[in-house]
Amino acid sequence: MTFPRFNIEQSDSEFYTSQSGVALVGLAVNRFTSLNARVAKAAPCKGIATADVLRCYLGLLCQGKSDFEAIRPFFEDDEFFAAALGVNKVPSPETLRQRMDAVAEATMRIVDFCTVEFLKKAKAEFSTLETGHMPLDLDVFTQDNSNTKKEGASWTYRKFHGFAPIAAWLGLEGWCLEIEHRPGSQHAQEGFVPFLLRAIHKSRQLTEAPLLVRLDSAHDAIATLVALKEEKVDFIVKWNPRGTDVPARASEVFAHGKMIKQDKTGRIAIMTETVERAFKDEDDKYQTLKVRRVLRATERYFEKDGTPLLVPDIEIEGWWTSLSSAKDKVIELYKGHALCEQYHSELKSDMDLERLPSGKFATNTLVMHCAGLAYNILRAVGQVGLMTGKQRRRAKQRRRLKTVIQDLVYFAGRFICHAHALTLRFSRHAHDQYDAFSRTYRRFAYG
DSSP: OOOOOOOOOOOSSOEEESOTTHHHHHHHHHHHOOHHHHHHHHSOOSSSOHHHHHHHHHHHHTTTOOOGGGGHHHHHSOHHHHHHHTOSOOOOHHHHHHHHHHHHHHHHHHHHHHHHHHHHHTTOOOOOOTTSOEEEEEEEOOEEOTTOOOTTOEEOTTSSEEEOOEEEEETTTTEEEEEEOOBTTSOTTTTHHHHHHHHHHHHHHHOOSOEEEEEOGGGOOHHHHHHHHHHTOEEEEEOOOTTOOHHHHHHHHHHHSEEEEEETTEEEEEEEEEEEEEEEOTTSOEEEEEEEEEEEEEEEEEOTTSOEEEEEEEEEEEEEEOOOSOHHHHHHHHHGGGGHHHHHHIIIIITTOSSOSOSSHHHHHHHHHHHHHHHHHHHHHHHHHSOSTHHHHHHTTOOOHHHHIIIIITOOEEEEEETTEEEEEOOTTOHHHHHHHHHHHHHHHHO
16 A cells, blocks of 8 residues: 655745744734823833834734743744734843843733723623622632742642632623732732722723622632622622531521431522621721621531431531521522633643743733733634634633634734735635634624
């Protein structure tokens, strides 16, 4: 049996790129943010403009690359990459690292501002819950940076050395409002209230729908509940049963609550109560706050594998809430908070941000702010290009960032520069990808 043999050739003039989607990234940054103008004023530098450095790094992040060395292929042959991002010159890996170290403090808040500015100007779609509320989820996640000496890397609650940043996500699509980079040992509640207030303020710039703030038990603190009450937003905060006599409280729930399951495997009951919690106001005077709490008690007689238990396993859970909805509805609404784990996973795995590229804390803070902006750009590209017809019905609210990167960012094409015009030409067989790419480009360029 004979096999065909190909002639292997290299063109002397034609230019091909396997990252055509960088053109979408450049268009999104340059048309929907004021990054270039703001950075030029805040961090003027000789040589390559600081804004060009940041735009090039955003181009890397949107390809799922975070390491500074990943810029080298584009530095050595920057024809398409530079044109797509609208930069005059692509920096070398050394220049990229040194410049980001130098301008981190001056530019991190600008990039953070541009993260929300992009959502405004790009007219991002925000989907609400069935109650009409706009979900605002805030949660801490960890980044494993073991066996490194990076500034701020310390022992996390996940029992490894790394970082523990906190992020705010808006809408069912999971748009990123802000990411605050933190040392691994910092408690979730430390500095949380200012972050919460910033997230609420940014949310109100983007939507008029009533907010529903959802938080896990790490933020079960009176300061959090008081801030939520003062901001007049609805909330569901997981109760932390620290110091609680679990069997006694569970017996109370079973005695006075509503039984929702009872069979030979166990029983589950839920109830609601109003609790008064004391706190000190700004004048150092004691005040009380009345908050509704939904409780759920579970008693199990068997292990998951069916092994009978000698002593029943008793568990109690609770949720502080401002909603007047039914008890089971409050619990159901809180379940959506678990989607934060998917957002964190996409950020860390799809964008290669588990191990941060710099040894300096300030530079890694800038990297995380850039990641928030790049995340929203990729999410917007996926919403416009890959969420039509059958795709929308299958994916519901969003497409995973990995899918966006594979289908649209890594879309191969021929780059043509002729008669002062730039053209991207694609294969005649790529009908679906071409339709998605051209639809997104038109939306970003003219929409």
